[in-house]
Amino acid sequence: MATPVMDKVEAAAAASPYITATFRIRRFNPEISDESTWEDFQVEIDPKERVLDALHKIKWELDGSLTFRRSCAHGICGSDAMRINGKNRLACKTLIKDINPEKPITVEAIKGLTVLKDLVVDMEPFFQAYRDVMPFLVTEGNEPTRERLQSPEDRERFDDTTKCILCAACTSSCPVFWNDGQYFGPAAIVNAHRFIFDSRDEAGEQRLEILNDRDGVWRCRTTFNCTDACPRGIEVTKAIQEVKRALITRRF
Amino acid sequence: MSADTTAATGATDDVTLYDVDNPAPLIEAPRKRTKKTPKATRGNFEMYGWLFMRLSGIVLVVLVLGHLLIQLVLDGGVSKIGFAFVAGRWASPWWQAWDLVMLWLAMLHGANGLRTIINDYAERDNTRFWLKMLLYTATVFTVLLGTLVIFTFDPNIR
Ligand code: HEM
Ligand code: SF4
Ligand code: FES
Numbered sequence: 001m002a003t004p005v006m007d008k009v010e011a012a013a014a015a016s017p018y019i020t021a022t023f024r025i026r027r028f029n030p031e032i033s034d035e036s037t038w039e040d041f042q043v044e045i046d047p048k049e050r051v052l053d054a055l056h057k058i059k060w061e062l063d064g065s066l067t068f069r070r071s072c073a074h075g076i077c078g079s080d081a082m083r084i085n086g087k088n089r090l091a092c093k094t095l096i097k098d099i100n101p102e103k104p105i106t107v108e109a110i111k112g113l114t115v116l117k118d119l120v121v122d123m124e125p126f127f128q129a130y131r132d133v134m135p136f137l138v139t140e141g142n143e144p145t146r147e148r149l150q151s152p153e154d155r156e157r158f159d160d161t162t163k164c165i166l167c168a169a170c171t172s173s174c175p176v177f178w179n180d181g182q183y184f185g186p187a188a189i190v191n192a193h194r195f196i197f198d199s200r201d202e203a204g205e206q207r208l209e210i211l212n213d214r215d216g217v218w219r220c221r222t223t224f225n226c227t228d229a230c231p232r233g234i235e236v237t238k239a240i241q242e243v244k245r246a247l248i249t250r251r252f
Numbered sequence: 253m254s255a256d257t258t259a260a261t262g263a264t265d266d267v268t269l270y271d272v273d274n275p276a277p278l279i280e281a282p283r284k285r286t287k288k289t290p291k292a293t294r295g296n297f298e299m300y301g302w303l304f305m306r307l308s309g310i311v312l313v314v315l316v317l318g319h320l321l322i323q324l325v326l327d328g329g330v331s332k333i334g335f336a337f338v339a340g341r342w343a344s345p346w347w348q349a350w351d352l353v354m355l356w357l358a359m360l361h362g363a364n365g366l367r368t369i370i371n372d373y374a375e376r377d378n379t380r381f382w383l384k385m386l387l388y389t390a391t392v393f394t395v396l397l398g399t400l401v402i403f404t405f406d407p408n409i410r
Binding site: 030031032114116128178180209221247251 | 269270271272275276277278279280281282283284285286287289291293294296298299301302303368371372373375
């Protein structure tokens with residue numbers, strides 16, 4: 001019985017989980033240069049770890065100047081959306097083994113927003129669009145003394161769009177937004193949808209009017225980039241189409 | 253940003269042009285949304301534009317494919333097309349109406365599509381404005397000229 005145990009130990013040692021992966025990161029530091037450059041980092045890492053872990057390893061062990069946002073590290077705060085291998089994802093929800101670590105893994109800032117440093121962008125225009133759709137409950141009359149009750153069916157109507165974490169992965173994957181930042185963008189529409197279809201809310205009409213604008217839902221070209229990008233699996237394009245339909249049926 | 257000193261520091265020191273006190277200008281995203289972005293405009297123009305693209309598209313499938321079939325495939329293909337062929341078709345009010353509707357729908361559909369593309373790609377408001385003026389002029393000219401020809405076509409012209 002001793003031999004098999006030995007074999008197991010040896011096999012485990014031989015099959016170390018660690019691999020050497022290359023991370024090709026687009027660096028930008030306005031205090032050094034006005035141009036961004038790709039920089040390669042070799043990282044010894046377990047491929048079952050996430051891209052965020054690799055970024056931590058680089059920052060803590062290789063180059064402390066690497067700059068990126070993260071807070072929760074568990075896909076809830078929405079701070080670490082970035083373009084990984086050309087696709088918008090959350091670094092904290094992307095396993096290295098899922099994105100082919102044989103080849104260099106590219107990591108860059110999300111597009112369509114001003115890069116401040118490395119992977120950090122100015123989110124202000126994104127949040128301005130969010131504020132512009134009034135993402136809060138609006139009601140008239142006296143406040144009820146108890147909860148505002150809602151049937152499960154009414155709640156279900158907008159369930160999908162309540163899941164948004166405002167990471168901007170969708171908006172910064174939209175080609176219309178890349179070219180024209182005046183467009184509200186998918187995230188703002190998703191968050192308007194969340195209230196437009198809430199039976200307790202009374203400002204749906206107002207929000208629809210805002211999105212009926214020149215830079216509102218009609219600029220959407222149904223490319224589905226937003227749905228592909230959303231780390232929460234929200235059917236973003238569908239939500240946008242539902243707002244369009246609500247606008248049309250409201251008129252006819 | 254203290255960008256004015258760039259040249260002075262850069263001239264003597266070719267290692268780096270920018271430093272902590274003198275950072276490089278950031279590359280702003282096109283037409284950034286700010287607090288000053290105009291609030292929603294009233295009216296349903298964009299909605300009607302969007303609806304028109306879809307409705308005219310459905311009609312154009314029949315009109316354009318029918319047109320291509322008649323002109324290029326049936327009855328000997330392109331080789332049959334000539335003055336007599338056109339004159340023969342426009343003698344019938346049915347084909348006059350067909351071509352008139354196709355002209356108007358295709359032109360308005362194409363023009364609205366190009367308007368969308370200009371809105372997408374023109375960064376500066378000035379460029380945007382003049383490209384659209386060019387587009388509208390070309391559209392009005394083509395639609396009017398085409399309509400004129402359909403109604404005043406003279407098969408006995410020499
Ligand atoms: C044959 C049937 C046709 C159908 C079903 C059709 C349908 C459509 C639809 C639904 C759109 C809107 C796309 C969007 O909003 O994302 C569109 C856009 C457009 N169409 Fe058509 N169309 C047809 C023929 C034509 C013709 C004959 C022309 C040229 C005169 C044309 C030129 C355009 C242009 C320039 C656009 C804008 C492109 C874009 O939005 O990316 N189409 N078409
Ligand atoms: S809809 Fe999805 S991709 Fe867009 S901001 Fe919300 S969570 Fe992020
Ligand atoms: S760090 Fe919070 S979502 Fe990734």
